[in-house]
Amino acid sequence: MQKLWEYLFNEDTGRGTALTTLIYRSSFQKTYNFVKHSQYWSLEQIKKYQWQQLISLLNHAYEHVPYYKKLFKTQGITPDNIKTLHDFQQLPFLTKEIVQKYSNELKAINYPTYNFEETSTGGSTGYLLRFSIEKGVWFAKHLAYMTILLERAGCHAMDKSVQIIGREKPWEYRPLSRTLVLSSYHMTDQNLPIYVKKIKRLQPQYFIGYPSAITMLATYMQHHSMELKKLKAIFCFGENIYDWQREFLEKFFKCRVHDQYGHREQCILAGTCEKSNSYHIFPDYGLVELIDRNGQQVTKEDESGEIVATGFHTGIFPFIRYKTEDIATYTTHRCECGRNYPVFKTIGGRVQDFMVSKTKRLVPLMGVLQLIAKSSPNMKEYQLYQDHEGEIILHIVKKEGYSDDDVRHIRENFKTRLGNEFSLSIIYMDSIPLTSRGKYQFLIQKLPIHYSL
16 A cells, blocks of 8 residues: 555655554554445444444543533533534534634643644635644545545556646656656646656556646647547546536546545545545545535535534544535435445535746646645735736735744745746735635636636
8 A cells, every 4th residue: 555655645744654654554454444344334324323433522522622621611511411413513613713723722632742743734715724633643544545535446556657746846756656746837838748758658547636737738638639548547636626627538538537525634535436426425534514604504405505524533633513614515315336425416615726827827726725834834824816927926914923034935935836937926914805705715816717628
């Protein structure tokens, strides 16, 4: 399983090693075996398991997490008072603002210090969020789920693959995992012929990456009448994939396109299956609700709502009734694949955007989100704005401690990733305006985006 270890660690942390694999392999194997065993459970078995996990999490949070201890006392209840799902749904939501404000109080006190690892996510909204994960263990568990998703498409961890993701190097080959990593930042007319040549030499079994970047590669290949031996599958992540992209990619590469949805907060993970493009939610990963604008449960077919999730693997930093700010479409549909998982018909909250370079090249935003987040810990909020080609304005709401060093890191990282195709201006603001739906928008793009096949 080294390939997916390398995929997860090199992209997210840069610390994937064979030693790490061995240390946390038991966490991986236990999770993998359970998911394989439980994937065809009945609805009754799923509900029973989720309720047991939920009560266990609530008791843990009440006993060991200062924020939740105080919250329960404020509500005048204990976990023993929660007898039904309706009782649970009376608990207040956890928001990104609360996580940001009470990050220390949300840490479980019964975990040793060495188990904590700080991480961050800019998400699709651009709201900078820092929190803790359980070092090594989370990646091992997540790896198990990724392995399951690969297997749904008839793929194996050691199959040769191509990853198209946000990387500083234009390309890199990892012989241990037989993986060719291509940068979505460097998809220029000069590099794309090299990309295709390297891909053909490798003869991969599957692609994995951002749908916008894979589509740009396929568009180039189609325009230049280039072909590739049939792939087993394409796996998309990080962006919302549109129907026109899926149809184009499946027709051009003659294989099925799979998509997944999840986030670093570890509350929800969902993926498409062998039979449909609906998002099958792993019920052992967490409990998921869909909430309308009035905070009520969505129960009508094709009605949309905000995803609210409670993670079963987040004991070190619990996320309970966490508002993800992502939008999904409700359905009672049960897929013919035979899994009785909860299903979302669509997930449309992650907006796919592009920046336009000085040479009119479209640059996918995915990866820039983490670039900005990692450049400075002293930004409360941030947002990109573009109204001229090759010119980017970064709006920042500063936190206490923001200094010239933060400015230098931001500019250096931006320059390293995007080169001379963009200039960067920084403007400081008291707050970032919300959209009409009360959400943050990572990019305000005023330029017309002409992106067609």
